[in-house]
Amino acid sequence: MRFSLFYNCDITPGTSVRELYREIEAQAVLADQLGFDAIYLAEHHFEVYGRQPAPLISLSRISGLTRRIGLGTAVVEAPYYQPLRLAEDAALLDVLSGGRVRLGIGSGARNKAAEFAKFGISIEEKTGRTLETIEILRQAYDLGTVDFDGDYYRFTDVEICPRPFRNANDLIWLAASDSTVELAGKHGYRLLVPRVGAAERHREWIDRYRAALQDRPGWVALLRFVYVAETAREAEEQTRRTFARYAQYDCGIAWDGRTGTREYRDLMKQMNMVIGSPDEVAEQLQQWHDAFGFDEIICQVYAAGSEHAASLRAIELLAREVMPRLQSAAAERR
Structure with a gap:
């Protein structure tokens, strides 16, 4: 089982965006030192929910601060990109970083209609544009040239330079959805299963x-x-603000602030969260692994309302107290 980190880049009102980036960079450096597999950045535009309009640029900086950790997007929102430029930018970062890029691709959330409107793109085109972009990227990375005639994009004999270190099925990761899971399987792309959504739907996509x-x-x-702390009580206190914000955003529920209640447990399950001591977190991750059969768990430990120092400690505890248990258990089963 591989362990990685995810950053939605969401902040509370009044938080410095510059400070947000510096804290993520510091956590990425620590994760690199502790043996995490990759770091993934989400893409968001215009809204306070997420302050990351250009994840490939941020990952370029992080690549210069780290040595081996993978550099992932989860995800770039494909409809906003000129596909050839996206192909070139990701390939260049892969070359500069020594082959560490994981180009996670998605179509953008359907509840972000205002974002699409500001880019002058119909939200009804998001799936079609994304599927065409994926095929253009496949040609660019596997063939080196693009010949494509679609509904939205047309290119004739366009050479891509530089070429990335790896082929498309190693470089491209697709956000799981009803329109992508068979495509990902057909071409051998990696599959990114989101946090938000029902567990039953996630299992269906994986199957x-x-x-x-x-x-x-x-x-x-x-x-x-x-999220892990030395004790469950500490973990619950350190995630209180984040939990409340996500309960409102994901579920439309004004959480009453009490932990240890049925409401708290139900919300945690609904939002696909685990918050607790190393023992509790390891147990829940093992249960998820048994249920989904995933290869990599991407852990979000830092979000709006998080304290940087506490998040650094959570990353350390994950690496030193949780990861070895699960990796040892997996080795024993093999």
Whole structure:
């Protein structure tokens, strides 16, 4: 089981965006030192919910601060990009970083209609534009040239330079959805399963992906909010503000602020979170692994309302107290 970190780049009102970036960079450096597999950045525009309009640029800086950690997007919102430029930018970062890029691709959330409007793109085009972009990227990375005639994009014999270190099925990761899981399996792309959504739907996507692979190697990365402290009480206190914000945003519920209640447990399950001591977190991660059969757990430990120092400690505890247990258990089962 591989462990990675995810940053939605959301902040509370009044928080310095510059400070947000510096704290994420510091956490990425620590994660690199502690042996995490990758760091993933989400893309958001215009709204306070997320302050990351250009994840590839941020990852370029992080690549110069780290040595080995993977550099992922979860995800770039494909409809906003000129596909050739996206192909070039990601390939260049892969070259500069020594082959560390994981280009996670999605179509953007349907509840962000205002964002699409500001870019002058119909939200009804988001899936079509994304699927065409994925095929253009495949040609760019596997063939080196793009010949494509679609509904939104047309290119003839366009050479891509520089070429990335790896082929498309190693470089491209697709956000799981009803329109992408079979495509990901058909081409052997890696699959990114989001935090938000019902567990039953996530299991269905993974099953469909595995079936489409037809015994070819694949990779499932599962995103979850994972927060660990020395004790459950400390973990609950340190995530109180974040939990309240996500309960409102994800579920439309004004959480009453009490932990240890049925409401708290139900909300945690609904939001796909685990918050607790090393023992509790390890147990829940093992249960998720048994249920989903993922290859990589992408842990969100830092979000709006988080304290930087506490998040650094949570990353350390994950690496020193949780990761070894699960990796040892997996080795024993093998």
